[in-house]
Amino acid sequence: MGTALVHLWQQQREIEAYLPNQGPFFVAAGTGPNVPCYLRWSGKRLLQRRWPKTDTERMVEDIWKKKRMQNEARDREGKALMGMDEFLLQYMQMKYGLEHLVAENTYNFLDACKRNIYDSDMALFLAVLHGHMGEDEILQQQAELETIANAMVDKKGNEASISIATGVQMLPKLFVTRRQQQLEELKDALTRSIELRDAGNNALKGKDFKLSSLLESDGDGYQTPFAECIRCQHLNEPTLFMAELRKQITHALLHERGDIHANTVSAELI
16 A cells, blocks of 8 residues: 555645646745755745746757767766756856746746647657656767658758658658557648648648648647657657557466466566
C-alpha cells in the first residue's frame, strides 16, 4: 500500500508540473533546495500576464537555438553540457536582467507552455525541462525535419514541387523507422495540410507543393497537421517503445514460464 501511494504522489507531482495557473498572480515556489533553480522566488508578487501563443512559440525556438549554440561552444572547450534547468535560468537572466522581471517572465513563459501543451513543441520543451525526455530527442527531431525539408532540394539549392501522390509515396523513404500505423497517420496529416492550404485559395487546388512548406508555422505560431504529426510521433515514441518492450518480454517469458503475468512485467518496467 505504501509503495502504491508513493507512486501516486509521484504521478501527481509530474502532472502538476504541466498544469497552468488560473489566478491573477502566481504562487511563488519559494527558495528551498528542492525548488528548481528557475522557479526560486519569494519576493514581490508575480503578475499573471497570459502570454499569447505566438510569443511563447518564438521564445521556445530561441531557447533551443541559443542552447544549441552553447552546447557547441562547450563541446569545443571540453566542458560538460549545461542542463536545461540551469540554461533556462541563465537565458532569462540575460534577457530580463532584474531579478523580479526574471522571475515574473519565467513563470509566465512556463504557464503559457502549459496552456498550449497541445502544441508538440511546447510539450517537448516541458518534457526536457522536467527531465522526462533528453535533449537528444529534440536534436533527432530537428535533424529529421531538416532532412525532410531538403529532400527535394537540388545541388543549386532549388526545391522541386511535388504532387500529393508523390509526397505519399515518399513517406516510407523519409520515415524509415516508422511503423505502418504511423505512416498512415503521416499520410492523413499530409493530405489534411494540403486541403487546409487549398481551402483558403481555390487557385491552389490540385497544384503541386513544396515539401518544406509543410514544415513552416503560420504568423500565429500554428503548424500544419503534417509538421504537428511528425513532432507528436517523436513525443510518443518512448511510450510506444516501452509498450512494445513489455509485449516482447511478456511473450518471451510466457514461453519459458506459464505463470508470468503482463501486469508483473509492466510493474517492473515502471
